[in-house]
Amino acid sequence: MAYKVPRPNLTFAEKIYLPSVLAGLKITLGHLWRMLRGKTHVCMQYPEEKWDSHLPDHYRGAPTLVSDEFGRTRCVACQLCEFICPPRAIRITPGEIPTDDTFAKVEKYPEQFQIDMIRCIYCGLCEEVCPEQAIFLKKEYAIARTSRAEMMHNKAKLIEMGGLQPGVVNKWNEKK
Amino acid sequence: MNAILQFLSDPLPFLVWTTLAKSAGLLGVVLVMVSYTVYAERRVSSLMQDRLGPNRTGFPTSLLGFGIKDWSPFLGGLGQPIADALKLLLKEDFTPAYVNKFYYWIAPGLGIGAAIISLAVIPFGSSIAGVDMVIANVDIGPLFVFAISSLGVYGIVLAGWSSNSKYPFLGAVRSTNQLISYELALGLSIVPLILIIGKLNLVEIVSYQVQNGWMLLPGITAKAPHLPTLEQFLTWIPVFIAFLVFTISMFAETNRLPFDLPEAETELVSGYHTEYSSLKFALFFLGEYTAMITGSALIVTLFLGGWHFPGIPDGSAAGWLGVMWGLVNIGVFLAKVVAFLIFFIFIRWTLPRFRYDQLMKLGWIWFFEIALVNIFITALIVTYVH
Numbered sequence: 001m002a003y004k005v006p007r008p009n010l011t012f013a014e015k016i017y018l019p020s021v022l023a024g025l026k027i028t029l030g031h032l033w034r035m036l037r038g039k040t041h042v043c044m045q046y047p048e049e050k051w052d053s054h055l056p057d058h059y060r061g062a063p064t065l066v067s068d069e070f071g072r073t074r075c076v077a078c079q080l081c082e083f084i085c086p087p088r089a090i091r092i093t094p095g096e097i098p099t100d101d102t103f104a105k106v107e108k109y110p111e112q113f114q115i116d117m118i119r120c121i122y123c124g125l126c127e128e129v130c131p132e133q134a135i136f137l138k139k140e141y142a143i144a145r146t147s148r149a150e151m152m153h154n155k156a157k158l159i160e161m162g163g164l165q166p167g168v169v170n171k172w173n174e175k176k
Numbered sequence: 177m178n179a180i181l182q183f184l185s186d187p188l189p190f191l192v193w194t195t196l197a198k199s200a201g202l203l204g205v206v207l208v209m210v211s212y213t214v215y216a217e218r219r220v221s222s223l224m225q226d227r228l229g230p231n232r233t234g235f236p237t238s239l240l241g242f243g244i245k246d247w248s249p250f251l252g253g254l255g256q257p258i259a260d261a262l263k264l265l266l267k268e269d270f271t272p273a274y275v276n277k278f279y280y281w282i283a284p285g286l287g288i289g290a291a292i293i294s295l296a297v298i299p300f301g302s303s304i305a306g307v308d309m310v311i312a313n314v315d316i317g318p319l320f321v322f323a324i325s326s327l328g329v330y331g332i333v334l335a336g337w338s339s340n341s342k343y344p345f346l347g348a349v350r351s352t353n354q355l356i357s358y359e360l361a362l363g364l365s366i367v368p369l370i371l372i373i374g375k376l377n378l379v380e381i382v383s384y385q386v387q388n389g390w391m392l393l394p395g396i397t398a399k400a401p402h403l404p405t406l407e408q409f410l411t412w413i414p415v416f417i418a419f420l421v422f423t424i425s426m427f428a429e430t431n432r433l434p435f436d437l438p439e440a441e442t443e444l445v446s447g448y449h450t451e452y453s454s455l456k457f458a459l460f461f462l463g464e465y466t467a468m469i470t471g472s473a474l475i476v477t478l479f480l481g482g483w484h485f486p487g488i489p490d491g492s493a494a495g496w497l498g499v500m501w502g503l504v505n506i507g508v509f510l511a512k513v514v515a516f517l518i519f520f521i522f523i524r525w526t527l528p529r530f531r532y533d534q535l536m537k538l539g540w541i542w543f544f545e546i547a548l549v550n551i552f553i554t555a556l557i558v559t560y561v562h
Contacts, residue, residue, distance in 0.1 A: 021527060024526040025523075025526050028522065028525060028526045029522065031223070031224050031226055032220065032223050035226060042227070043226075043227055043228045045228075
């Protein structure tokens with residue numbers, strides 16, 4: 001059955017269309033005027049102004065390696081993050097800790113720890129899987145370099161970015 | 177040296193070199209205006225939408241040691257037109273294999289050529305050192321503009337047809353359709369003006385307005401501005417109707433929103449120039465904005481007193497004073513044109529596009545009839561006033 005669409009009964013002012021042109025101009029020029037007086041703050045001038053202080057704690061930026069209160073890298077080179085990493089961005093070369101070391105019972109440490117930031121998808125699975133809470137996604141997000149080699153974060157770079165994060169896992173400390 | 181000067185001041189060579197100089201000057205000014213109209217369009221539209229628009233590509237003043245920031249939220253980006261032009265020049269000029277090469281290549285030239293040629297009859301200033309500031313002082317001013325600017329549609333039609341692709345073709349068909357619906361109203365709407373003034377020469381139309389008040393604002397004359405008399409008010413009524421019809425038809429003629437059906441992005445990809453790239457696309461772009469400038473210049477000349485502004489004399493005074501006032505007159509004309517261009521931009525970013533049948537209805541049922549009836553009203557009023 002045919003459905004009859006009810007047509008609105010337009011007034012004369014609506015039919016000649018010009019008043020609505022003026023009404024539209026009033027809205028757009030109002031926006032223009034507020035912008036010109038600097039009353040509207042919508043855009044952020046990116047490199048000069050940043051949103052960094054508003055980032056939540058759970059923000060997933062670049063993955064980094066954190067150190068404990070002794071300045072020791074928490075990573076024990078278990079390679080779980082390497083295995084879970086979906087884009088296979090992480091490459092770890094494990095090394096053995098000598099028996100005369102203070103932390104000899106830890107046994108392994110990462111000799112090399114590389115994260116390819118071209119591959120990394122910032123999913124945070126490495127942080128989630130880490131039993132030692134050694135790898136954390138920090139708030140740095142502007143990872144843009146001029147070469148592929150620079151996009152490869154090595155161990156020194158990751159430790160530098162991670163910084164100190166004491167008091168998370170204490171199982172390797174001396175027994176009190 | 178003296179012989180050369182003597183030769184240059186002979187009537188015919190004088191006419192030739194002054195005309196060439198005026199053409200080159202006007203072309204330069206118009207091309208700069210076009211590029212900055214594009215910039216203004218981007219900035220104004222973004223400010224209207226609570227954005228900032230291009231504000232980074234400034235002139236590198238800090239490199240020159242002025243210590244000014246190269247960008248600022250509001251005044252930065254003045255170098256954007258240069259960057260845009262460079263980008264368009266350096267892009268790959270791709271000609272699809274399936275196009276009709278000959279027409280595909282001449283279409284952009286037709287588009288911009290028509291827009292630029294019609295500038296020739298517009299008086300863009302009074303006179304400098306006795307030289308009229310109009311390239312061709314002909315007695316068929318508005319007719320010439322209409323004749324040439326209707327040729328501009330061939331650029332669009334040939335582009336759409338030779339592209340051999342469906343969206344450009346639809347754009348071209350729409351353009352033809354739109355043109356024949358609006359050309360009539362455009363031409364008829366200025367007949368009342370010609371009835372009142374009695375001249376078709378644009379220079380004389382402007383000097384009539386200087387003597388008897390602007391067509392749209394009859395109180396503003398070369399003498400002190402005053403309230404319009406009853407006769408002036410009566411003749412103002414048809415002029416105002418003509419102004420409305422003419423301006424709106426001009427929007428359709430220059431393919432601007434709300435009548436940009438030939439290139440409606442949301443419906444036709446980008447209409448008739450979908451298959452064009454690089455400099456050929458740039459020519460269409462230039463042609464479109466030059467047509468806008470021509471349209472604004474024509475409206476200013478016909479309705480808003482051309483180069484005249486109350487209190488500013490024309491350039492007939494002797495010596496450097498006359499030259500200075502002549503230049504000021506050109507400045508006044510350009511300022512009026514710029515004001516109209518900004519109005520064009522305001523309208524574009526305010527109104528949604530008309531539906532196709534609405535456009536046809538507006539052109540054929542409303543404007544055509546209004547313009548026709550307006551002619552008779554004007555005839556009656558002119559008879560009464562005289």
